[in-house]
Amino acid sequence: MQPIGLFGGTFDPIHYGHLRTAFELWQELRLAEVRFLPTGSPPHREQPLADAELRLRMVQAAVADQPAFVVDDREVRRTGISYSVDTLTELRAEYPDRSLCLLLGMDAFLGLPNWHRWRDLLGLAHIVVAHRPGWKAPTMGPLGEVMVDHGTGTIRELHEKTAGRIYVHAVTQLEISSTELRQLIVSGRDPRYLVPDEVRHILRESRCYARE
Ligand code: ATP
Numbered sequence: 305m306q307p308i309g310l311f312g313g314t315f316d317p318i319h320y321g322h323l324r325t326a327f328e329l330w331q332e333l334r335l336a337e338v339r340f341l342p343t344g345s346p347p348h349r350e351q352p353l354a355d356a357e358l359r360l361r362m363v364q365a366a367v368a369d370q371p372a373f374v375v376d377d378r379e380v381r382r383t384g385i386s387y388s389v390d391t392l393t394e395l396r397a398e399y400p401d402r403s404l405c406l407l408l409g410m411d412a413f414l415g416l417p418n419w420h421r422w423r424d425l426l427g428l429a430h431i432v433v434a435h436r437p438g439w440k441a442p443t444m445g446p447l448g449e450v451m452v453d454h455g456t457g458t459i460r461e462l463h464e465k466t467a468g469r470i471y472v473h474a475v476t477q478l479e480i481s482s483t484e485l486r487q488l489i490v491s492g493r494d495p496r497y498l499v500p501d502e503v504r505h506i507l508r509e510s511r512c513y514a515r516e
Pocket residue numbers: 312313314315316320321322325407408409410411412413434435436478479480481482483484
């Protein structure tokens with residue numbers, strides 16, 4: 305059975321950097337599907353921020369025409385702080401014998417040691433790191449060490465084992481970030497060609513990042 309890709313994010317809003325990365329990883333790693341997991345409302349983030357329901361709606365609209373992309377709303381529905389390790393524990397219980405691949409941009413991977421119980425993640429899933437512009441794979445520190453112990457250069461291992469490998473894969477680099485998109489929208493500019501049209505319509509109609 306092919307691995308399931310898990311792509312978590314704030315998706316505030318979702319953009320073509322996310323979608324193209326997920327698409328290339330789905331194709332090149334021969335994943336059964338990519339499951340998008342929008343986070344719930346993180347209490348510490350600054351406004352303006354689209355609420356969880358709206359971010360979920362934008363993710364659903366963005367992937368609606370791609371059958372291999374699935375939206376999983378469990379983190380939005382969960383109350384309280386949502387940790388990836390809890391989500392992966394749930395998914396592992398649902399798919400005990402299936403390869404699970406946590407898909408991360410390199411910036412997210414570099415921040416991994418700050419995640420709650422981050423070392424446990426590799427007991428639950430593989431980690432697939434997509435190169436992002438300007439970032440280099442770590443060779444030192446705690447991440448450098450886990451790369452030595454868990455790094456692999458072959459996609460086959462992601463299929464043969466259910467968890468425990470780290471695989472770095474280059475994707476087409478689209479220098480788009482949600483932060484820059486929000487700034488662009490706040491300043492009255494049009495996000496066309498940076499986000500799918502369906503997402504652009506929701507942004508327009510909800511005015512979620514517009515200045516009051
Ligand atoms: P923000 O600017 O608000 O931090 P973001 O654009 O980085 O947002 P997130 O929702 O935080 O988006 O990211 C979700 C995942 O997508 C992370 O693993 C991140 O590394 C990855 N990602 C974000 N932007 C890109 C991009 N342009 N290309 C490839 N991966 C990306």
